[in-house]
Amino acid sequence: MKTLRLILGDQLNQKHSWFESVDKNMVYLMAEMRQETDYVKHHIQKVTAFFQAMRNFHQELSEKGHCFIYLKINDPENPQNLDQILPKYIDITEAAKFEYQLPDEYRLDLQIKTICSNLSVESNVVDTEHFFTSRYELKNFFSGKKTLVMESFYRMMRKKHGILMMNDQPEGGQWNFDKSNRKKWNGEPEIPHERGFRKDVSAILDEIEKAGIQTFGTIEAENLSWPTCRADCLSALNYFCKHLLVHFGDFQDALHTEEKFLFHSRLSFAMNSKMISPKEVIDKVLEHYYAHRDEIHISQIEGFTRQILGWREYMRGMYWKEMPEYATLNELKNENPLPDFFWTGETKMNCLKHSIGQSLENAYAHHIQRLMIIGNFALLCQVDPQLVDAWYLGVYIDAIEWVELMNTRGMSQFADGGLVATKPYVSSANYINKMGNYCSECHYQHTKKTGKKACPFNALYWNFLDEKKEFFIHNQRMNMMMSLLQKKNTEELKALKKRAKEIISNPNQY
Ligand SMILES: Cc1cc2nc3c(=O)[nH]c(=O)nc-3n(C[C@H](O)[C@H](O)[C@H](O)COP(=O)(O)OP(=O)(O)OC[C@H]3O[C@@H](n4cnc5c(N)ncnc54)[C@H](O)[C@@H]3O)c2cc1C
Ligand code: SF4
Incomplete structure (x- = not known):
């Protein structure tokens, strides 16, 4: 009996327990779809990077023996939306069960729930195993409290996960070094050269053009500079630890005409597509910090941790607490x-x-x-x-x-x-x-x-x-x-x- 498992474009988590072992009865379905390229007009680099990252994910897991159906954007068999794709491929694979991972967007969550309620087979949803918090953890944390403050959520997260803590007290003697994160950058210290990836994406660009997808912004066909596979993401993370973390906090708020990236990590795409997890990122930067404590001040690492353990999880929790009215x-x-x-x-x-x-x-x-x-x-x-x-x-x-x-x-x-x-x-x-x-x-x-x-x-x-x-x-x-x-x-x-x-x-x- 086969099970069809859906992987959305922002669910590229190779470390998910689904992939711990190869099971020939599990068929994974991935699709490049017009419903995703067209719900808003996207930057050309965004569409390209997502397609490239999805294809890399598919290739790497197929090579490990997992069984995939992958629908490219111009595939004549691709109905371009989940409403049609799911029943069609449940039928084709003769799957007795359909499984998916919790979507992070309200729109997709609702759509897939509705599709499942009309399917002729059993369906099951599992966690993405990506975030530190579950979908409604923040909602429960703030339940009964009058004011919602990120700082109290952040402190709870630091304690709960034992991050930058010493005997229940914040390492460095204070929870937040925000005040020392506000330096202007005047040419010093030197900013290391950009960690680019220079990917040739001309084939994908041709396909996007052929499909007639409306995009905006610019791209260099032979020079896509975003990480689009797990190895790239890990390399970007290493680069950040080695070269940028040391000044991250200080110049977090700085602005400069000549420097677009300053000491920022540019890991948001790697994390939001789930190629790497926030835990992996925090574990790695902490490991680097503890090995270089004489060079890196706690304010740099605290500033970075606050963004990921604090703001990123807070925003997600607030989203699920407040949607759909919030939009x-x-x-x-x-x-x-x-x-x-x-x-x-x-x-x-x-x-x-x-x-x-x-x-x-x-x-x-x-x-x-x-x-x-x-x-x-x-x-x-x-x-x-x-x-x-x-x-x-x-x-x-x-x-x-x-x-x-x-x-x-x-x-x-x-x-x-x-x-x-x-x-x-x-x-x-x-x-x-x-x-x-x-x-x-x-x-x-x-x-x-x-x-x-x-x-x-x-x-x-x-x-x-x-x-x-x-x-x-x-x-x-x-x-x-x-x-x-x-x-x-x-x-x-x-x-x-x-x-x-x-x-x-x-x-x-x-
Ligand atoms: C108006 C506005 C829109 C934004 N839209 C997005 C968005 O669509 N997607 C997105 O990931 N971030 C968004 N952010 C948050 C933040 O600006 C980006 O995460 C960050 O600039 C990404 O670059 P980086 O990876 O170099 O971040 P760094 O400065 O290196 O920070 C490290 C990581 O911290 C996390 N982070 C930092 N600030 C926030 C925040 N406020 N909310 C959530 N995570 C945070 C990100 O994952 C980021 O990769 C937005 C901020 C503003 C003010
Ligand atoms: S418009 Fe010009 S003067 Fe005004 S804040 Fe921007 S850069 Fe400064």
Whole structure:
């Protein structure tokens, strides 16, 4: 009796217990599908990297003797959606049972559950064995608590998993070294050269073109620079430990025109596709840290651990706690269109030109570019979060809804009214200038608030605070901003708001 087992494109976990031994009665099904390439317009590198990683996974496990059905995008036998693929291949393989791993996206979870309820064979779902937490662990942890704070979840996770702990106390004497993670990078220390992969993906690109899949962004056919197999991922992880971890925490928030990646790991695609697990990543960086304690300060490793054990698991837990309503939230009632330059990078605002340009070129921007440059501008312009979400979901190599949505709609756009972030991440040019060198090469002057050469972020910032003050008046974390707003001279505020309105009505001119 055969069992058909589905593997989704972001379930490339070779270490899953499914693959511990070869069983000829297990048939694994993988499919490149239009339902996945078309639910949002994706960056070309994202579609290509997923197809390449899926094909590598299929090849490596087939070579180990596992039995696979793999449907390529242009396969005439490929119905392109799970609604048709699953019944068809259950029939063809004469499977008596269907099994799948818990999807991480609400959309797919619902779809597969619905399909299963109509199947003529028994179905069974198992864990992906990827995350530190189960789907509803965070929901249970916060049950009955009034406020949801990432820090309390993170501390629980540190204790539970014994990570950076000494006798129940945080190693280094404090839980969080966030305050020492805010250095500006001024050319020192030297950033090691990029760990690229230079994969020739021209064959896949031809297939994507032949299929007529609509994508955006750029790619070099012979130079895909993302890890697309387990060995690549492990090599990227080693590279991070050896060359980047030592300064990761210090320059986590830094911005620079010449350095796109700084000391960031670029492991998000490797983890989100599940080629490597967060536990493997944390175990490896801890091993490296303990072997090099005289060179690596605890603030570097704590900063990194917090992102993965803390934020990554927190976002996933919040997603399953809050979906499906979360995807429709727009508490600040923002309804403006997304500026056209989000699709071209053509703007005189140097910070946006670099951050968006790099996103279109590399399918990557680091956290502070996503949050404090691009997201900041979208929020200050009061763009409809639906449009912001679609852009973020399409553009980044690592964008999968469970993590993209919580970061974009929640942390960045405050559309959830403060569930994920306790205050909106908005700033004037002051912060951007403090953290990087974008302003020194900009058409606009970061110190000016009004006039043709004034930085647009300045007027937009005060206008935003004024227009949305009813939402923030009772938010203690906004007290300082609100009191500065109240102290603004009426004429000055009027001038700022006039300029902000001009920018919002025609952002593409700036
Ligand atoms: C508006 C916005 C949208 C984002 N969209 C995504 C997304 O679609 N997919 C995604 O994986 N991350 C997203 N992030 C979080 C973060 O920016 C990326 O994980 C990170 O930039 C990936 O690059 P890296 O691997 O070099 O990260 P590093 O800086 O090296 O950090 C290490 C790892 O920590 C994890 N991490 C760090 N911050 C977060 C976070 N806030 N939430 C979850 N995990 C985190 C990631 O797995 C990352 O690989 C978003 C952030 C913002 C502000
Ligand atoms: S001056 Fe304003 S627009 Fe120019 S880089 Fe600085 S913050 Fe960005």
